[in-house]
Amino acid sequence: MSRTGKRLALAMAAGAAAELAGLGLIGSAAWLITRAAEQPPLAALSVAIVGVRAFATTKGVFRYGERLAGHDVALRAQATTREELYRALVPAGPLNQRGADLLSRMVDDTDAVQDLLVRGLLPAVAALVTGLAAVTLGLFLLPAAALVLLAGLLVAGVALPSGVAAITRRRSARIAPARAELAARVADLLHGSADLAAYGATDRALAACEEADARLAVLERGQARVNAVAACLGVLAQGLTVVGVVLVAQTSGAGTVATAVLALTSLVSFEPVLPMAAAAERMTGVSAALRRLREVRATPPAVTEPERPERVPGGPLTVEVENLVVRHSPGRPPALNGVSLTLTPGRRVAIVGPSGAGKSTLLAALMRLVEPESGTIRLHPLASGSDSDGPPHRAKAREAGSDGTSHHADARGAGNREPGVDLREVSPDEARRVMTGLTQDPYVFQASFRDNLRLAGPEAGEEEMAEAVRRARLETWVERTGWDTPLGEDGRTVSGGQLQRLALARALLNDPPVLLLDEPAEALDEETADALMADLLDATRGRTTLLVTHRLRGLEEVDEIVVLENGVVVQRGTHDELVEVPGYYRDLWRSEALVSRR
Ligand SMILES: Nc1ncnc2c1ncn2[C@@H]1O[C@H](COP(=O)(O)OP(=O)(O)OP(=O)(O)O)[C@@H](O)[C@H]1O
Ligand SMILES: [Mg+2]
Structure with missing residues (x-):
């Protein structure tokens, strides 16, 4: 018994x-x-x-x-x-x-x-x-x-x-x-x-x-x-x-x-x-x-845990998304329908597109919160020796970032890249250790500002926290309200802009090899949004970043822009390339320019 x-x-x-x-x-x-x-x-x-x-x-x-x-x-x-x-x-x-x-x-x-x-x-x-x-x-x-x-x-x-x-x-x-x-x-x-x-x-x-x-x-x-x-x-x-x-x-x-x-x-x-x-x-x-x-x-799990999970090697990573199809529920049209995209170390790629295009779904797939129906996401470490000096994912970026003008730029790395790991072979926790960041709906806990920030880096010292706060341009606010002031349930004592900046500070503090940012300037007024985007583009320079955004201002700085519509990539290229051709991007760019001229 x-x-x-x-x-x-x-x-x-x-x-x-x-x-x-x-x-x-x-x-x-x-x-x-x-x-x-x-x-x-x-x-x-x-x-x-x-x-x-x-x-x-x-x-x-x-x-x-x-x-x-x-x-x-x-x-x-x-x-x-x-x-x-x-x-x-x-x-x-x-x-x-x-x-x-x-x-x-x-x-x-x-x-x-x-x-x-x-x-x-x-x-x-x-x-x-x-x-x-x-x-x-x-x-x-x-x-x-x-x-x-x-x-x-x-x-x-x-x-x-x-x-x-x-x-x-x-x-x-x-x-x-x-x-x-x-x-x-x-x-x-x-x-x-x-x-x-x-x-x-x-x-x-x-x-x-x-x-x-x-x-x-x-x-x-x-x-x-x-x-x-x-x-x-x-x-x-x-x-x-x-x-x-x-x-x-x-x-x-x-x-x-x-x-x-x-x-x-x-x-x-x-x-x-x-x-x-x-x-x-x-x-x-x-x-x-x-x-x-x-x-x-x-209830079947949203993602299956691999039996023998693979470790993702340390150091800079290239993320290669190929023909990704994601369906949220059977019978519904896919939220992503064959999306391919490459993110090489240090490059910043922006995803733009109308509401419901599948932008957040793409980030969810990268964070292994949803299981793709087909297609692959692979993580390639750089071959040892090919790029050995310099600190991990940040410094190297600068070189890669400066030359990366089109989505073909990554092909150059293919020769000296190791075979890489399929994200399906990686445990969800490990996936989120490597690729994570600011979600579309950041949550503020009923705790002090310090604890709300520390969530993203429990081991972070005062110095690092202060640095993240500075990079997210929160220092004046934190100095005024104090690190230990409780933020109230659901962040009731925090303004929309402060909330987004807190979320950004969290993402910067966590500093994952691949930084994901979903609509960091959402729900902000024009001026605050511009300021936040400028700060964000500044803070992410040289980091491998995937940035989902509604706003085009500042995107001249990113290495590639991918336009998603109805789950498919309809345009891709740099800002300068995209404003030359008719399409979603140019239309949106012109209407934004009109608004700001008024
Ligand atoms: N958990 C879910 N269950 C079912 N359908 C979902 C779920 N999440 C998203 N969808 C659907 O998938 C499609 C893509 O949604 P997604 O959130 O990726 O869009 P988005 O591009 O991020 O839009 P937005 O700019 O409004 O944030 C939408 O049609 C949406 O209704
Ligand atoms: Mg979204």
């Missing part, structure tokens, strides 16, 4: 023993009191006296043991379930897409595992053992009374719980959606409070919330009534059974002692049986929770 199995068996045995001791206590006490009334010699009572003492003491000990062993096994099972859930989730990629629902599964549904053991299985075993023991005792004393007891126990322990479970199952089909609806409305109310207030929609949202609350309350009251009625019926069954047992005992001429023992043991044998109705109600919830947990565990 496994260790869990042993712990569970121990808990079950202790629980059953505690109930049996309770039964023994009442049985021997009833016998003792009624027998003592007949005033026998004291010696005739001594066994019963010892029995009462022993049962009373051991009941407590067993109960304590049951609680200890039961909760131990239940909490361990819960911890294991949570761990399994984490393991199932980690390869599934970024969690925020399923945030609230997932959190509730993580917290509430794993609680159900604990309930299943502590409130379901263990009490059921104890009830079964106690019921059987009481009926067996009855069979020895008076079989007819034992049959009455058996019938009563079956009503309270089997019929009632089954009835409650059937009704609850039907009701919970309505309660669960009502509860989800209320949760969604409350979440909208909280997260959308600013928008609701802006459009005067707060009252309507509140009313909708109250309606959802009222609907849920009606359903829950109904369920509470079911539980209350079941509890009453249980006690009624208990009372009637005891009366029945006494009547049967009297009509069949059983003595006072036997009648008392039968009546009291019958009464007590219901104690572990009565909670079974409430347990049945809880167990329908538990089975739904377990089903939801199974669903999470069965």
Whole structure:
């Protein structure tokens, strides 16, 4: 038997023993009191006296043991379930897409595992053992009374719980959606409070919330009534059974002692049986929770972890994307449809294109957050000796950057390049160590500025942090607000521009071999955006960088511009080349120039 199995068996045995001791206590006490009334010699009572003492003491000990062993096994099972859930989730990629629902599964549904053991299985075993023991005792004393007891126990322990479970199952089909609806409305109310207030929609949202609350309350009251009625019926069954047992005992001429023992043991044998109705109600919830947990565990991961992951060699890297096709969900058109692109060390490539063109998807594929349907992403280290001096990915860039005028420039490296590593053979963590940076939706944690920055470089010293802050042009702001001022939940105390700069500082501090930047100037006003882009182009000079942007100003500086539309590359070249030819780039460039002239 496994260790869990042993712990569970121990808990079950202790629980059953505690109930049996309770039964023994009442049985021997009833016998003792009624027998003592007949005033026998004291010696005739001594066994019963010892029995009462022993049962009373051991009941407590067993109960304590049951609680200890039961909760131990239940909490361990819960911890294991949570761990399994984490393991199932980690390869599934970024969690925020399923945030609230997932959190509730993580917290509430794993609680159900604990309930299943502590409130379901263990009490059921104890009830079964106690019921059987009481009926067996009855069979020895008076079989007819034992049959009455058996019938009563079956009503309270089997019929009632089954009835409650059937009704609850039907009701919970309505309660669960009502509860989800209320949760969604409350979440909208909280997260959308600013928008609701802006459009005067707060009252309507509140009313909708109250309606959802009222609907849920009606359903829950109904369920509470079911539980209350079941509890009453249980006690009624208990009372009637005891009366029945006494009547049967009297009509069949059983003595006072036997009648008392039968009546009291019958009464007590219901104690572990009565909670079974409430347990049945809880167990329908538990089975739904377990089903939801199974669903999470069965979710296929967004990217597959290679069995024997390859290491990406240190030093400068060339990233070669070939014919990449990425589809976010089956049946939908691909977000990237055959994109090829080469990023050689030290070069900066910009991706531009209309919204929904697939720019962020390309970065997601590079960060190994989505699995490509076909095509490859390969990482080539430079052959040793071909470019040996100078610090890693930065300095070398300068040479490469100065000559790289077209996307063919990388071909020059092909001769002295090693075969390279397919990104699919690299673990997602390793991929993000090599290629990462600023995501389109940077998050600010409820922590100090320092901690928010340090996230990207836990080992960074004060010097490096200050350097990243300086390069992101944040130093005035940081000096004013201080390194240790909390930034508030979701960065509420931070302006849009400061947020983007903080995100940029993080990316610079992390300093990956290949820096990815998704819309660093998004949501900023013209002037701030220009300033940020200028700073960014300054800070990334000589770094291998892939920059996604809506704004063309400053792109004269990058080595190649790739125009994506509908998941395909429609134009590529340098700024000077692209403004010469008609197309998306020139149109956008002209309209930007018009705007800025105004
Ligand atoms: N997680 C996702 N699930 C399903 N479809 C997605 C997902 N992410 C993106 N898409 C779809 O893939 C396409 C490309 O999206 P992507 O985010 O790459 O565009 P983008 O070029 O970055 O746009 P933007 O400039 O607005 O950021 C879009 O049609 C989008 O609806
Ligand atoms: Mg995007």
